[in-house]
Amino acid sequence: MAFITANWNPLGEAFYRKIELYEMGWSLRDGLKECLVAAAPYGGPIALLRQPQRPSSSARPQLEIYSSSGANMASFPWKSGPVRQLGWTVCDDLLCIQEDGTVLIYDLFGAFKRHFSMGNEVVQNQVLEAKVFHSPYGTGVAIVTGASRFTLATNIDDLKLRRLPEVPGLQGAPSCWAVLTQDRQTKVLLANGADLYILDNTSCTPVTPPGLSPQACSIVNMAVSFSYKYLALFTDSGHLWMGSANLKDKLSEVDTKVRTPPKQMVWCRRPKSQQPSVVIMWDRLLLVAGECTDTIQYTLDEESVCVAELDGVRIVGGSRHELLQEVPSACQDIFKIASMAPGALLLEAHKEYEKSSQKADEYLREIKEQSVLGEAVRQCVEAAGYEHEPETQKTLLRAASFGKCFLSNYPPEPFVSMCRDLKVLNSVREYTVGIPLTHTQYKQMTVQVLIDRLVYRKLYPLAIEICRYLKTPEYQGVSRVLKHWACCKVQQKEEPDESIAHAVSVKLGEAAGISYSEIAARAYECGRTELAIKLLEFEPRSGEQVPLLLKMKRSQLALSKAIESGDTDLVYTVVTYLKNEMNRGDFFMTLRNQPVALSLYRQFCKHQEQDTLKDLFNQDDDHQELGNFYVKASYKEKKLEARLSLLQSAVDEYNKAKNEFAAKATEEEMKLLRFQRRLDEKGEALLGLSLQETLHALLTSNFHKQAEQLYRDFRVPDKRYWWLKLTALAEKDDWEEMEKFAKSKKSPIGYLPFVEVFCLCGAAEAAIERRSEGEISTVLSRCSPTTDRALLERLNRARSTAAKK
C-alpha cells in the first residue's frame, strides 16, 4: 500500500504511472526484433509476422497470434505474398495487407475467412505503406502506392475503394502520414518534408499547423489521438508540436532534445484530462511529453511496440506488457503523499478502524465536519475502478463501504455496479484470458462487445458466466453466447450430425430467443445440409426456417413450414419459388396437397394469371368454378358470338357440376341475348339489359307482342309482370292500354295499385303545376317504391326549384 505511488512520475500538474500488466507467456528467441507486429486496442490480440532466421528462398515467415498475455492462439507458416502491414478489425479479425494490394482476412485462430483487393493499380505499383484504422463506420484500410497515390477503404465490410487525388511534388512515400476522421469524412494527413497536406476525396490542400517552431525543416513523425481530436507532429529539430486535429489550435510545443526520428509516437491522454501528452519511442528510450518543458524518460531494455488506447498506452515487449497512463485525479487525490482529500482521509480512517484504533473516529469526524463524506465515498469508489491490483481495489471499496455506513441516504448503485464491473474486469484480465481492459475502456466498449470478444475467443463458459452475473437479458446475453457456441459446434467436422444436433438441443433447449436458423445456416455453409435440417426443426419461428429451407432446396418442407406460420406472404414466396422450380404438373400436384397454399395461389391467379386459374380448376375437376370462370369471361367479351360460346361452355360445365339451376339460368341468359340481338336489328338497343328491363323497354316502346312472348317464354310470374306493365304504362301515360290491360283478366296484384298510380299521377301533376314546395313534399311522401322513377325525378327536381325561389 505504501508504495502505491512508487511508480508515479510527475509531469507538470499531473503524474504518470507505468504498471506491469503481464509477464508475457510467449517465448520469442529474439524478442520482437525483425517482426511485423499488430496489437489490437482494447486489450486485443497481438499478431506477429516473424521473418525467417536465415533468409533463404525456401524459408517462410511465420504468422503467430497471441493474446495480450502472450498465450498462443494460432501459428502457421505464411505462404502468400510479402506482407506490408498487419492490422486488426473491430471484430477481432486479422488483416494482412500484401505488397500487391491484396488484403487477406483471418480470424483469431488463424482460419482464413476471405480476401479483397485494394485495386488493380496497386498490383503494378505495389504498396509502399499501409495503415489500418477504425472509425464509426467500421474498420478501414489506407495504402500509399509506389506511384505515390493514396487509396482508401473506409469500411472493409462494405468495400468502396476511393482513390485520392495526387499530391503535388510527392515522390515515393511521404515522410509520414496518418488517417483522420473529420466531419463524417475520412481524410489523409501527410507530410512531405516540411509541407503538410490534407487529402480528401476531391482535393489536396496544403496546411500549416499554427505556431510550429521555425527551426524545423521536416516533419518526421505524426500521431493522431484515439478520438481523432488531437494531432502531434515531431520535427527533425526534435520539437514536438501538439494541437487539435483540425489544425486550428495549438496546445503546446516541447523540445525533446532528441533529433533522431522516433520509431513510434502515440497519444497518451485520458478523456477529460487537462494535459495533452504524447509517448514517443526510440530504440532504447521512451519519453512522455506534455505541456511543460520537462519530460519523463524511461529506458527501454528490449524491442517494444506501443499500442494506443483510449486512456493510455500499452507497451508490449518481448518479455513484458505494461500500461503507461496519466494517474486519474481520483487516485491522485487519494494516494498523493500527504493528501488531505476526503477520499484519502476516509481510506486512512478505515485503515485505523481495521487496526481497531480510535483514530478512525478522528478521521471520520474530520470528514464529517467538512460534510464531504459523500464525496469521500465517491472518490474511493471511482479510484477503485482505476486500480489494477485487486488488493488495492478491495481496500478502496472496503473504505467506501465503511464510509457509506455513516451516510443515511447514499445511493447504492454506483458502489454496487463498480463492484460488479471490477469482478468482470478482473476475470477477463486474468492471465489465461488476457484482455487487459481498464474500467474506462470497458465502459466505452460496453458489456455487449466484451461478450462478443469473449465469444470470438471461444471462451463461452466465461461469457455465459458474465452474462448471468450481470443479469443481462437472455436474448442479449446467454442465448447469444449459446448461439455462437452452437455455430462453432456445427463446424466440428469429426462429430456425427446426430450427436451435434443432440448436443445443441440439450444446451440450447431452455434458453429463450435462440435463433436456430442462424445456426442451421452456418451448418449449411459448412456443407452439412442434413444437420441444418435437423437444427431447423428446433426453430420456433417459421418465418426464419423458410428462406433457408428454400436455399437448401427442401421446398416441400418449406411450404408446410410457411403454412404453419400463418404468414400468407411467406406462403406466396414459397409458392412463387415452387412455380419457377418445378414443372407445371408437379407444381399443381404439390398445391393440391396443401389447400391453404392452393387457395392463396388461386387468389394470385385471379388477379394476375387468368389462364392458370382455368388450368387449376380443370385439374381439380371443379366444374362449378369453371362455369363461373366462363361466365365471368363472357362479360369481358365484346362480341356477342364469343360471348355466347363462352356461356355455352359455362352451361356445359354447370351440367357437369350437376348444378341444374345455374345451367338453366345460363341457358336463359343466352336465350335473352339472342332475343335482344333480334330486336337490336329492329333498332331497339336492348343488349345487356336484364329481362325485367327488356320487358319494360318493350312495353314503353309499344312492342306489346314481343313483351307477351318474352313473358311466356321466360315464365315470368304474373304478379311481377302485372306490376311491370302497370308502371310502364303509367310512365307512358298510356291510359287506354292501361284500361285494356286492367280488364284483360283478374289482376293478381289487386286493383289498389291501379288506383294509387292514377291518384298519384294526378296529384303530382297538379303539385308540379303550382310549384308549391309543400305540396310536392306531401306527394313525395306518399310515393312508394312502386312509383315510377321518372315521375319521382320530376317531383324532386320541381321541389328543389321551388325551394330555391
Place this chain on the structure above:
Amino acid sequence: MSAHLSYGRVNLNILREAARKELREFLDKCAGSKAIVWDEYLTGPFGLIAQYSLLKEHEVEKMFTLKGGRLPAADVKNIIFFVRPRLELMDIIAENVISEDKMLSPRDFHILFVPRRSMLCEQRLKEQGVLGSFINIDEYILDLIPYDGDLLSMESEGAFRECYLESDQTSLYHTAKGLMTLQALYGTIPQIFGKGECARHVANMMLRMKREFAGSQTQILPVFDSLLLLDRNIDLLTPLATQLTYEGLIDEVYGITNGYAKLPPEKFAAQKKQGEVGKDLPTEPKKMQLNSAEELYAEIRDKNFNAIGAALSKKAKIISAAFEERHNAKTVGEIKQFVSQLPHMQAARSSLANHTSIAELIKDITTSEAFFDNLTVEQEFMTGVDTDKVNTYIEDCIAQKDPLIKILRLVCMQSVCNNGLKQKILDYYKREILQTYGYEHMLTLNNLEKTGLLKPQTSTRNNYPTIRKTLKLWMEDANEQNPNDISYVYSGYAPLSIRLTQVLARPGWRSIEEVLKMLPGPHFEERQQLPAGLHKKRQQGENRTTLVFFLGGVTYAEVAALRFLSQMEDGGTEYIIATTKLINGTSWIKSLMDRPEAP
C-alpha cells in the same frame, strides 16, 4: 384531438401514440423535403392516426394519389409511396419510377408498406427492375387502429370475403400480429376464448407467435383479463337486420366510413348566418366526424332511435337553462365564470343543432311506410313466422325493382332464420333476382351460397328456433326508452354474438354447450402463462376487462349492445371491442358481390 381515446377503461391513446411515433421515425429516416404518394385506400385509416399537420411537421410538402404514368412535378427531395402490399400497386409504382424524368434533379424513392412488407411485392419490383431505386423499403405495422375510446378497427374491408369466400387468411395473420402488438403495450392477456374456425386459427397463431417471441416478454401488468374471439359466420343474422340505434341508423342510411358520415347538406344550411340562407344551398355533402369526443353524441349514439327525441329535448332544456344562468349572474365574478363557460355551451348548442337535424333526416325515413314494412318482415323472420314460404313482401319488392342489396339482405335473412331454404323456394328467389336484376348476379348469388348466407335446406330440422329460445334472442317487451336488455338495439332482437359474450361472462359457456354445437366451428379456451409477479390482484368490486374481437366485422348496434353491458351496474365486465371492420348489412353484402365488368 385524440383525448377521447384515453377516457375509457383502457387508454387506447397509448396505441395511437405508438403508431404515431413509428410514423415519425420513418419520416425522419428520409431526410429532407418529401412528397407522399398514397394508395387511396389508406388515407381513411391513416386519418385516424395522424393529421396532415403531423406530416407537415416532418417536411411532407405534397401529397398525391397513386396512379399510373408519370408522377406530378414536385420540388422535393424524397418521394414516399404509402401502399398496401398488392401486386397491382407494385406495377403502378414501377411505372411511376420508370417514367421519372432523369433530367430533373434526382429524387429519392422510398416505400412504406402498410401493414406489412411482402417478399412477393419486392420480388415483383425486382422483376420490373426498379427495386434498386428505393433507398428505404420499410413496413408500417398498422393493424389495429384506435377508432374510439373503446373501439379498435383494422379497417380492412375485404376481411370477411377473404376469409370465408376465398380462404385467404391474410387478414387473420394481421389480426394475430395486431393482437401481439396490443399485448406488447397492454400486457399478456391471460385468457383467450373463442368460437369459430377463424377464431381458432387466430388463437393458434397468437400462441405460436408468443413462443417465437419467448425471451423478450414484456413486463407489463395485464390490462385485459380476457380475450374473446368471435367469427362473424357464427352469427350471420345480426348484420342483416336493420340497426335501430341512433348511430346504427346513421350508418344504415348514410354510411359511416373511417369515423366520418356524409350527410345531405340541405338541413345544415340553416345554421349558417341568417342573412345568407337560401342564397346558395350547399351542394357538397356535409362531412361530420362521429365519435365520443363530442359529448352529446357519446350520450345518445347508443340509444334506440325511438328514445332520441326525448333525449334531445331534455338536452335542449339543459342548454337553454344554462344560457338563462346569465340573468342570475350578478357579481363580476359570476359573470366572469359564466363567460368562461360560454365556448363550451356554444359548442354544446351547435352539436345539439346538428344532431337534431340528423335525427329529423332519419325520422323522415323511419316513419315511412317502406321502412316500416321492411322492419315488419325482418321481425317476422327473426321470430320465425312463415320462414319456410315465399315471402310476398320480398316478391313485391323484386317486382318493383327495389335496390338489389335490400332484396339480398331479406332473402339471406330468411334463409338464415330457416337454417336454409327449400330448394324450390331458393330457386324461385334466385330466378326472380336473375330475371329482374340481370343474369350477371349469378356470381353474387353463388358467393352468398358459398359463405352460407344463402343455402338450400339440407336437414329437415331447423335449429334456429332452438337457438333463439335458449339464447333468448327475441324479447317481446323490449324497452326502448329505458332499456334493461341488449335486445333494445334491434327493438326486440338481441344479437346472437352479444348474447354469447354475455353468457360467457355469466354463467359461462358450459351452460349452453348444446347451442354452441349448433353454431359452426369449434369453441375453445386457452390460457397464457403470465410472468411471475404480474398476476393481477383484483380489488373488491373491480370489473373484469374483456376484449371482444369480431373477425369479419361488427355492426354499430352490436357495439352499442356491448357498451350497454359494460354500463350495467351488476355486469362485472367491461368490454373493449375490436374488429376487422365496422359493417352493416348493406356494406357487408356489397363486399360479397361480384361485378363482372361489362365490355
